[in-house]
Amino acid sequence: EAGVAQSPRYKIIEKRQSVAFWCNPISGHATLYWYQQILGQGPKLLIQFQNNGVVDDSQLPKDRFSAERLKGVDSTLKIQPAKLEDSAVYLCASRPDKSSYNSPLHFGNGTRLTVT
Amino acid sequence: AQSVSQHNHHVILSEAASLELGCNYSYGGTVNLFWYVQYPGQHLQLLLKYFSGDPLVKGIKGFEAEFIKSKFSFNLRKPSVQWSDTAEYFCAVNARSGAGSYQLTFGKGTKLSVIP
Numbered sequence: 345e346a347g348v349a350q351s352p353r354y355k356i357i358e359k360r361q362s363v364a365f366w367c368n369p370i371s372g373h374a375t376l377y378w379y380q381q382i383l384g385q386g387p388k389l390l391i392q393f394q395n396n397g398v399v400d401d402s403q404l405p406k407d408r409f410s411a412e413r414l415k416g417v418d419s420t421l422k423i424q425p426a427k428l429e430d431s432a433v434y435l436c437a438s439r440p441d442k443s444s445y446n447s448p449l450h451f452g453n454g455t456r457l458t459v460t
Numbered sequence: 461a462q463s464v465s466q467h468n469h470h471v472i473l474s475e476a477a478s479l480e481l482g483c484n485y486s487y488g489g490t491v492n493l494f495w496y497v498q499y500p501g502q503h504l505q506l507l508l509k510y511f512s513g514d515p516l517v518k519g520i521k522g523f524e525a526e527f528i529k530s531k532f533s534f535n536l537r538k539p540s541v542q543w544s545d546t547a548e549y550f551c552a553v554n555a556r557s558g559a560g561s562y563q564l565t566f567g568k569g570t571k572l573s574v575i576p
Contacts, residue, residue, distance in 0.1 A: 347503070348503075377564075384469075384568070384569075385568050385569070386464070386466075386550050386552075386566030386567050386568045386569050387504070387550070387566045388566070389563055389564070389565070392561060392563070399561045400557060400561045400563065402557075435503075435504070437504075448494060448506040448509060449504075449564060451496075451503045451504040451505075452503060453502070453503045454503065
């Protein structure tokens with residue numbers, strides 16, 4: 345099966361600019377996650393979708409971050425305006441459905457964001 | 461909220477040496493435990509997982525991990541490492557979050573460098 349697709353692979357922007365990342369999960373996977381991985385740290389969950397609905401966005405900085413999954417398939421994560429501390433790798437992951445809570449996540453290659 | 465602690469930030473070993481990476485978690489309820497590996501330039505991949513039953517689980521590439529409930533630990537082991545094991549290793553716990561959904565929480569990771 346095809347894996348989780350993410351684009352772009354790299355992005356460099358100046359602070360206060362906006363940026364968007366795109367993710368296409370594995371076909372048929374209902375649950376989609378966005379993680380932020382700052383250098384030297386483990387991935388931190390930003391938001392979880394089940395189909396096109398948000399399940400958990402408690403750790404998403406909503407003043408500048410937004411995410412959507414309008415048709416329940418691919419998803420976009422946006423940052424506006426970006427800050428220096430947003431420099432990180434943004435990972436998208438998916439799993440079949442919410443009830444398969446003990447099944448592993450499948451990760452994409454991530455988007456490496458550098459804010460200057 | 462659950463948390464995961466990995467004891468070593470960077471481990472350097474010679475080929476054929478034995479490996480043990482420590483992982484402790486804090487969560488009072490039922491957990492599922494995972495080890496993920498990230499090879500240079502690649503995405504996160506599942507190494508092994510524990511759900512229930514035999515606390516000694518075997519994963520890919522000769523890795524194994526032991527779940528010790530009384531110690532809240534899930535240490536990763538390999539009897540003899542190879543240069544190709546050079547990677548970053550992440551311990552993760554899947555448990556119910558405050559929002560009610562199952563959330564995968566990662567440790568900060570341990571970078572393993574194997575010297576030929």
